[in-house]
Each structure stands twice: as structure tokens, then as C-alpha cells.
Amino acid sequence: MDIFTTIRVALWALLRNKVRSFLTMLGIIIGISAVIAVVAVGEGATVMIKGQIQSMGNNLVTIFPGNMSRGGVSFGGGSRSTLTASDGDAIIRECSNIKAITPVNRRGAQVIFQEKNSWTMVMGVNTSYLEIRNWQMSSGSFFQDSDVTGATKVCILGATVVEEIFGVEDPVGQIIRVKNMPFRVLGTLEKKGSAAWGQDQDDVIVMPWTTVSRVIQNSQLNEVNQVIISLTSMDMLEKAKKEITALLRERHKLTPSAEDDFSIMDVTEVTKTITETSRTMTLLLGIIASISLLVGGIGIMNIMLVSVTERTREIGLRMAVGARGKDILMQFLVEATVLAVIGGIFGTTLGTIGAKLIAQFSNWPVFISVNAVLLAFVFSAVVGVSFGFFPAWRAARLNPIEALRYE
Amino acid sequence: MLIKLDKISKIYHVGEVDIPAVRDISLDINAGELMAIMGASGSGKTTLMNIIGCLDRPSKGRYLLDGQDITTMSKNELAYVRNKKIGFVFQSFNLLSRTSALENVELPMFYGNNLTSRQKRARAVEVLERVGLGQRMKHHPSQLSGGEQQRVAIARSLVNQPKILLADEPTGNLDSKRGKEIMELFQQLNKEGITIVLITHDKDTAFYARRVVHVKDGLIVNN
Ligand SMILES: Nc1ncnc2c1ncn2[C@@H]1O[C@H](COP(=O)(O)OP(=O)(O)OP(=O)(O)O)[C@@H](O)[C@H]1O
Ligand SMILES: [Mg+2]
Numbered sequence: 001m002d003i004f005t006t007i008r009v010a011l012w013a014l015l016r017n018k019v020r021s022f023l024t025m026l027g028i029i030i031g032i033s034a035v036i037a038v039v040a041v042g043e044g045a046t047v048m049i050k051g052q053i054q055s056m057g058n059n060l061v062t063i064f065p066g067n068m069s070r071g072g073v074s075f076g077g078g079s080r081s082t083l084t085a086s087d088g089d090a091i092i093r094e095c096s097n098i099k100a101i102t103p104v105n106r107r108g109a110q111v112i113f114q115e116k117n118s119w120t121m122v123m124g125v126n127t128s129y130l131e132i133r134n135w136q137m138s139s140g141s142f143f144q145d146s147d148v149t150g151a152t153k154v155c156i157l158g159a160t161v162v163e164e165i166f167g168v169e170d171p172v173g174q175i176i177r178v179k180n181m182p183f184r185v186l187g188t189l190e191k192k193g194s195a196a197w198g199q200d201q202d203d204v205i206v207m208p209w210t211t212v213s214r215v216i217q218n219s220q221l222n223e224v225n226q227v228i229i230s231l232t233s234m235d236m237l238e239k240a241k242k243e244i245t246a247l248l249r250e251r252h253k254l255t256p257s258a259e260d261d262f263s264i265m266d267v268t269e270v271t272k273t274i275t276e277t278s279r280t281m282t283l284l285l286g287i288i289a290s291i292s293l294l295v296g297g298i299g300i301m302n303i304m305l306v307s308v309t310e311r312t313r314e315i316g317l318r319m320a321v322g323a324r325g326k327d328i329l330m331q332f333l334v335e336a337t338v339l340a341v342i343g344g345i346f347g348t349t350l351g352t353i354g355a356k357l358i359a360q361f362s363n364w365p366v367f368i369s370v371n372a373v374l375l376a377f378v379f380s381a382v383v384g385v386s387f388g389f390f391p392a393w394r395a396a397r398l399n400p401i402e403a404l405r406y407e
Numbered sequence: 408m409l410i411k412l413d414k415i416s417k418i419y420h421v422g423e424v425d426i427p428a429v430r431d432i433s434l435d436i437n438a439g440e441l442m443a444i445m446g447a448s449g450s451g452k453t454t455l456m457n458i459i460g461c462l463d464r465p466s467k468g469r470y471l472l473d474g475q476d477i478t479t480m481s482k483n484e485l486a487y488v489r490n491k492k493i494g495f496v497f498q499s500f501n502l503l504s505r506t507s508a509l510e511n512v513e514l515p516m517f518y519g520n521n522l523t524s525r526q527k528r529a530r531a532v533e534v535l536e537r538v539g540l541g542q543r544m545k546h547h548p549s550q551l552s553g554g555e556q557q558r559v560a561i562a563r564s565l566v567n568q569p570k571i572l573l574a575d576e577p578t579g580n581l582d583s584k585r586g587k588e589i590m591e592l593f594q595q596l597n598k599e600g601i602t603i604v605l606i607t608h609d610k611d612t613a614f615y616a617r618r619v620v621h622v623k624d625g626l627i628v629n630n
Binding site: 002005009016313314316317318319320321322323324325326327400401404 | 457460462463482483486487489490491495497501503505514515517518519521524563567
């Protein structure tokens, strides 16, 4: 019996018991649609997170003072920071593949305009900041190199700050107070949205790093909290990291046995961590979905066993007219597989619709990948074959005489 | 010699009890014969037919079909022989329910050949017309009378052009008029060269046979 005839016979057998076939499929349908929906939500989250990481900037590498692997991170605070703005200058002067670099001095501060005030993050940077962060101005202009040298009291406002203390009023040219000192607003930034870890990237005011040091922190030192570097290409990451490490160790006069007194973080690491986390989540949910598929498979096995018993005489007859054990085995195996695969098709459809609904009602991004759909098919076929095998084997082993006599 | 049974026995074991359904039967059947096996209920007729039809293997003895030793064949080889050489008409027609007459007749062609579905259909139509059911091909068994169901079963047994046709009580469930029709059909088929062995306990049916074998308690009583 060729495979097309076998499939046709299987379909015909399943259609003879429509309700029962459907109920049997239900297990698979629920399992597969759960898998599809779960994976779609999981992958949607991954895609969203990757997009957010992209929004952080181009080919970013960040240097922090202190050794992160030892847990000794110092963000300014009491202990002396080992990273300085001149380290940054040296890196761009001596290392290759560096597109732009900015020191960062961060500090929380109260900003006031007229009666309104807001607690926000003050970012002290240089003029490369916008390029590095891949950020655009919304209105006005950014500060100049002369503002960095002169530590002038100017600032640029993030979209959230504008909203909170200006509302609809145009902030450009206005004077706001930061730590009770007057600052001129030069411009405003485009809205960037929240970062991968949920922090609002627009709740920020940007000013020259020297202003943060000299004016806000009232310090004459060149220490900074971070140095952010934009590489010409991510392919150069490892090489650049090596060069930077060598240069900084030399500048900080570390002996060969001493540990680094700085840490280099790059986006790939962040991306990896986040993708891994979301993959673990997907995996966990996938296991739960697989269990429901397993239950569906057992349902198939059960019904196929019933079906084999019911159709004992049919099996005997087929054997009498020339079916070999192999033919009978194939027939029932194909029947179970067809059952599972049709369930898989329904399940995929339902899962896709479900994922779309989730997307619509929860604003959660979903992404239905071709891989997941293919996998669902393969999986349902595997469930069909593996759970159909035992009943089919039982059928194939029947003795034709006894099968024909069966009442 | 088409069929040669040599001291064939079949013993069923039910729990501790041995039931000898067929005992030491030796029987030769020539190609082209129309033969009847008669005997009381439980005398072992169906068991004998199952052995002749290669559905069942004897517990003892040797069986040569067409010169081939059936007793040493594997299950798959037996299936092949059944498919190619033997047509069964069972005591209870054994048609697939909720399946049209045409599809029932096509069944033996699913196995062991590579006819296209069109060729299969054409052959099935041909044999159904042959048994006079050309108008009822789309009907399911439940929509057919007993005689018509029997003719579907006969059409199915003929569709692979067997050498031997084995019929177990082919007229048992029919009135005498329908029974006569069936027997005339068998006679016609036999004239065309098919060897026919039929089981019956009805003298009128046995009348059509050129040779009658009587079975009693698993033994042949006269030949
Ligand atoms: N599978 C089996 N297991 C046990 N005993 C069996 C089996 N098949 C047949 N028998 C026994 O073998 C004997 C012969 O049975 P068989 O079916 O050949 O009779 P028969 O001549 O065809 O009878 P009938 O005219 O009623 O069809 C009976 O006593 C029956 O009970
Ligand atoms: Mg019988």
C-alpha cells in the first residue's frame, strides 16, 4: 500500500469518527497552541529587548572604575575613583578602531523651574555624547567644546524632564535651577523610551562633564564614573578591549601581578545576559507546554488502542486479503500521525491567533518565528508516531483468524 | 495438483484442553474443480478452509499449494500468497461498514501491487458489474440486502483474479432463490477456470458441486 493511499485511508478512518477524532486532537491542539503562543511571546520579548539595547547606542563599550569581577565597583561616592577623563583622552589618542569617546559623570539632582521641580539624573559628558548614544536633538542645540573647557552652566533636557517641569512651554533659552544654581537650557532631546532594564532614558539632563565635577560636585579632580566608547565596528571588539586594557594598566602603573582597577563592559555581554534570561524563561514555559503535549500524546495512544480493538475484524479482513503486519502497522501509525499533525495545524493556527490577541490586549510584543511553527509540526508528528506506535504494533501482531472471529 | 493436503491436523489449545478441530486430513484438489465440503456445525469445516486459504497454519502435516510448501512459509509470504492466489468469501460477509461497495471491493488491491487508482477503480467496477451490482456501487453494506452483500463479498474475492475461491456457507444467509443465483454465478466462474471450494451443510447447494467431501469431528468420512 503506497503512502498516499495509506494517508487517504487514515483520513477516511478518522472522518468516520469525527467527534472522537476531534476530541483526541484537542490535547495536541492545546499543547501546540500553548507552545506557539509561549514561544511567540518569549521571542517577542527578546526582539524588543534587542531593539532597546540597540537604542542605547552604536557599538558601545563602557569602562567603569574598579574591578567588577571582584564586586568592588565604586561609583564616585567615598572611595577614590581610578578612572579619569584623561584616560579617555589617552584611549582616543593611542588606541585604534575608536570612533568617539566620552567621559561620564552621573549624579542625581533636584531641578527646578518656577514652581515645578523634579528629581532627575544629571549626566556630565562631552560633545561626542549624542553620536555615541545615537541620539538626536528635538529642539535647540547641544553644548560646544568651549562649554566643556569653561565648565559653563548650560544643559540639555531629556523629554521626561521637559514634560515634568515645563509642560507645553518651550524650554530653550530658559533658566532652570540645579542644586540651586542657575543653568541655561540650550536644547531638548528626542524621546528615547525605556531601556532594556526598564529605566526611563529620558529622565535626564545633560551638561558638560566638567560642569558636573567643578560646579555641582565642587571638585578639581578629573575622576569620572564611566568612560563610554563607540567602536568603528563590533568586529574589532576583542582587539579594542585588549588595547584599552593594556593602555589603562600602563597609565595606572599596575604591576603585572595586580588585577585591573577598571572593568570593561560591552553591549554584547548585556545582550547575552538578557537573551539568556529570556531563553531560560522560554525554555521553562516550553517544558510546561511539552507536558501538555505529552498528555495529548497519551490521549492519542488511548484512542488508537480503542480503535484497534474496535476494528479487530477489519484488521483480520485486511490480513486475509493480503495485508502484511507491516501494512497494518503503517496504517495505524499513519492514522495516529495524521491525527497529531492535523491537531498540530489547528494548534498552530490557534496559537498564532492567541499570540496576536495577547499582543493586542497587553501591548506585549509577539514574534511568530517560522522555526517555532516548523518545530511544532515536527513535534506533533513525533508525538503521533511515538504514541501511535504501541497501538499500531498491537494491531500488526494480531493473528488473522482470531481477528476475524473477534466479536 | 493445485492443492495437496498431507495428514493435516489443527489442534486448538484452550486452557488445559486440546481441541482437535482437524485431524489427519489428506485431500487433493485439482485445478478447475468445483468442490463442496459438508459437515455438521463444529465439525471443522471453517478450520480446514482457513488452512487451505493460508490464513492459518496446520499444527501438523504438510500442505503444498501450486507445488509450494505452505507450512514453511513466513507470515509475509503467506500474506502474499493470499493476496495473489486466493479469494475468500467469509461465512459472515466481513464487509467494512460505512464503506461503499466499490471501496470494499478495491481493498485487496491496496496490497501487493502497483496499479494506479484509476486501474483499481476500473477493475472493481468490472467485477461489481460481473456480480450484477453495477447500479449499487456507491451503496454502503447497511444499504444492501443480504444477497447483495454476499455478492459484494464475492466481487471482492475475485478482484485480484485468484486461482482459488474459498466460500464459507455462501448461501447460508440467503433464501433459496438468491442462493440459486449465487450458485449459478459460482458455476459460471468455475467454467472460466477458477477452482472453487465451498463449505455448506445445504444439500441443494452441494448439488452444484462435482465432488463433495464430508467432514465429521475433524475427519473426512467419505471422499
Ligand atoms: N480459535 C479457536 N480456539 C478454540 N477452538 C476453536 C477455535 N476455532 C475453532 N475452534 C473449535 O474447533 C472446532 C471446529 O470449528 P470450525 O469453526 O472449523 O467449525 P465449522 O465446521 O466451521 O462449524 P460451523 O458450521 O458452525 O461454521 C469447533 O469445535 C470449535 O469450537
Ligand atoms: Mg464455519
